[in-house]
Amino acid sequence: MSREDYEVIIGLEVHAELSTKTKIFCSCPTEFGGEPNTHCCPICMAMPGTLPVLNEKVVEYAVRAGLATNCEIEQRSKNDRKNYFYPDLPKSYQISQFDKPLCKKGGIEIDDEKGEKKTIRITRIHIEEDAGKLNHDEFGGGSLVDLNRAGVPLIEIVSEPDLRSSLEVDHYLKKLKSILEYIEVSDCKMQEGSFRADVNVSVRKKGETKLGTRTEMKNMNSFRSIIRGIEYEIDRQIDIIDQGGSIEQETLRWDDVSGRTFSMRDKEDAQDYRYFPDPDLVAIYLSDEYIENIRKTLPELPESRKERYRKEYALSQRDANLLTASKYLSNLFEDTTAICANAKATCNWILSDISRILNEKELEPSQIPFSSEQLAKLISLIEKGIISSAIAKKVIEELFEHPNDPEKIIKEKGWIQISDEGAIKEVVLQILEANPQSVADYKAGKEKALGFLVGQAMKQTKGKANPQMLNKMFIEEINK
Amino acid sequence: MEIYELTVHELIEKLDKKEITKEEVLISYQNRIDEKEKDVQAFVTITQQEAKDQLQKIQKEENKSKLAGIPIGIKDNICTKGIKTTCASKMLEDFVSPYDATVIKRINQEGMVCLGKLNMDEFAMGGSTEHSYFKKTKNPWNLNKVPGGSSGGSAAAVAAGMTPWALGSDTGGSIRQPAAFCGIVGLKPTYGLVSRFGLVAFASSLDQIGTLTKDVRDSALLLNVIAGHDKKDSTSVQKEKEDYVATLKNDVKGLKIGVPKEYFGEGINEEVKQSILKVIEVYKELGAVVEECSLDVAEYALATYYIIACAEASSNLGRFDGIRYGYRTKQYENLKDIYRNSRSEGFGPEVKRRIILGTYVLSSGYYDAYYKKAQQVRTLVKNEFAKNFEKYDIILTPTASNVAFDIGSKINNPLEMYLADLCTVPVNIAGLPGISVPCGLNKEGMPIGFQLIGKPFAEGTILNAAYSYEQNTNFKNNKPTFKN
Amino acid sequence: MQVSKEEILHIAKLADLNLKEEEIETYMGHLEEILNFAKVVNKAPIDGLEESIGVNEAYNIFRKDEIIESFNRDELLQNAKEQQQGMFKIPKVIN
Incomplete structure (x- = not known):
């Protein structure tokens, strides 16, 4: 079967770094770059005994993002721990939000393949903390942990699987990025990783109502890779199904160099994040007044x-x-x-x-x-x-x-335009003398010849001659 | 009377009258530590030189606080900058915190002098201090008995006169039970009254730092120092500062005390029961109104406690992975080895047991049956207390259903050890203040304690009631014997 | 409450612990015993009760978005068993 016989279903989880001055749970700067582990303190390094305190701007920015994407704001919210071990996650849990995200049930309008309006629904927007960075050690053969990014605030924007092509994904991401920039909650610098997406792709035969098994490409941070990755995944999945195989639900890594996806996680490594409410933090309660005040300050979208x-x-x-x-x-x-x-x-x-x-x-x-x-x-x-x-x-x-x-x-x-009549006339006369054939052609009705002559004059003056004056003067001189 | 036998308020009085000097106070305690530590084994780290340097510095700075120069012992799960904080675990055997806990900042501001870090059950998990990686602390009243736990080092050191007072932490009874076992006063404040910043977390929603002192006045004095809002702890309560010493009025006339009948049924030791009944008589004589009441949630509270505490612990202790600090295995080829081997070799059996239980109750498929239910039971327990507090100012129970037991006698039966926390755990579940006050010795000469539980932030009420009992009785005349 | 060996091994893996053969037996026994006891929560009259999240009723405890100078890096790294170029060193992580 060909690609036209399949329908593509895509959902996105976009992570945008919030442009607050400090981290989400401590007072370290969020500024990009800096020597490793210099934007850190005992709290973001998860030293024993330390405790988180939530940055008020993080809540405000997330609510702003929610309102700008037509979400409902959850008045009663909380933070949960997502438990897993990885060296870029110093506490061994990420403070995120599980069942009570700050924003839910929103959506934004994009142009679909045919240029028609289409709403992409947003399931939820929640706040969470970023992880640190693992650097490869070129000499010793190990990895090096830098926690400058650990604790930088993120919002995760989860869409419904409403996207049907890589083009729609492109439109959706560009729209989302522009909204976040407008409301000034994120600078969305993709090359710094402050706007990145996890892409869920599945395919199904047209007419089928059940969703196909999806795969997830993690941490994609350029439009080009996202598009290429999606196209590759669509082809790969259709190939497998066409050959009678079945898709395995897995997490993939897109490799830009080889232009293909690789399986990322150890399959026996069953993920069970054991979410539970973080007892170190208290509930979030947002009054109508608080929400309305934020709504009032939203800029033009x-x-x-x-x-x-x-x-x-x-x-x-x-x-x-x-x-x-x-x-x-x-x-x-x-x-x-x-x-x-x-x-x-x-x-x-x-x-x-x-x-x-x-x-x-x-x-x-x-x-x-x-x-x-x-x-x-x-x-x-x-x-x-x-x-x-x-x-x-x-x-x-x-x-x-x-x-x-x-x-x-x-x-x-020395790029000032020559508009002096005498100077222009001099050039015009020189060009006319050197190109009698073109003059003859023009006289014979070939309009194009005039363009050639003007071009020659521009060349001689290194583009500085006033083209309107040249035009006028050539015509005058030829017709004399 | 030796200096080390004095309470802190007595020390202050004598210092005020210039009958003794700060140097003499420090030397008296340091000598006492030299003499008794080999028997009691209360300290993980003794900061002999640091304490001397600290005192010199305080003298030079002319700290005007009444408490300047008063020595103190610190439970080894409270972070002290520059001094090891081990949590009595191999995992943190050589860990030096880069920062001071908020309570440490506060006692430093007062010019107090740290004598050392006190032994405990590893990561505060246990009720006997036998789960320390380093040593088994002995009960000064009988060196074959446990001092209780997890703040066993703190309680034993105070009882033995090796420190005038100490800081401990209480997650399910870890201050009150060892205080009862060692014949001293142990106060667990309302959750949120004292900052947890710098207390190495066992169970975040239950942990609270509190005091272990020779008498009630000292508890009030030390609470005055450590209580108060801290913006580094989101669960710390914003409340006006109270003077707890001023609440000690030696007057309980008309005070309404409820005594839950459930704590006097089977399971309570007869001598303990008789001792508590005498306490009730004392209160009646002093004019308090004492009534039997019902608090039918103890068993649920205990089950809930172990579910919530272990769940939180399993997550809190994930950070010990051998990367940024703490024990790192020698046996590794890859990252997974570092994680698994460091944690398996660095944690003791009780800690692993609780991590496993906690991981289990949070894991997919079991969360609703255990953790979610436990959180509902928590609401139930809070409600039951609230109902009782509509009628009573204070609830009185035994602190523990028995006296200190023999070292080694319960170590292989975790459930039995857990059941011993029946009286203290509900207080943590509901986040209430509780104090244990000594009220007698059994025939074997082991101390018995009773517990007063107050409404949230009613530390003043329970301190005053405890003080009244203490002023009108004379447990103080009993001294630990250090017998074998 | 029966806990199988597979289950205890799965839990140990989630908790990143290695259990020796003899430990497995002991922990299985203890876990079963404690879980059987913990089951009493199912008998508690909790119908319609909200779950407690922590004990106090506080909400909206926030911090101002103001930078406090970061910590001295050497002090933050002083407890690391292995470090290099100001970072924590670990065996190579293969993605």
């Missing part, structure tokens, strides 16, 4: 921004979508437009050249090094005819390398 962009700036659905997908791009757009009053041009620059460079450099929008003032200045320089768009492209590249006032950049680099 991407969905509503999108609508506003279409109305206020007359942007296309596609452009509005792309811009609002990232809070940083969207903010850059709004701030720049506020200065230069040219929404269309700002939108074009962000979605074309700036996005392309981000892609090439594998940067997140949050890492754009230049300011909205600098981008606005660049756009006004084009408007005033001081630089051509060809030069502007070079200025953008330069802004990524050495952010500076675009006016200074073009002066220093």
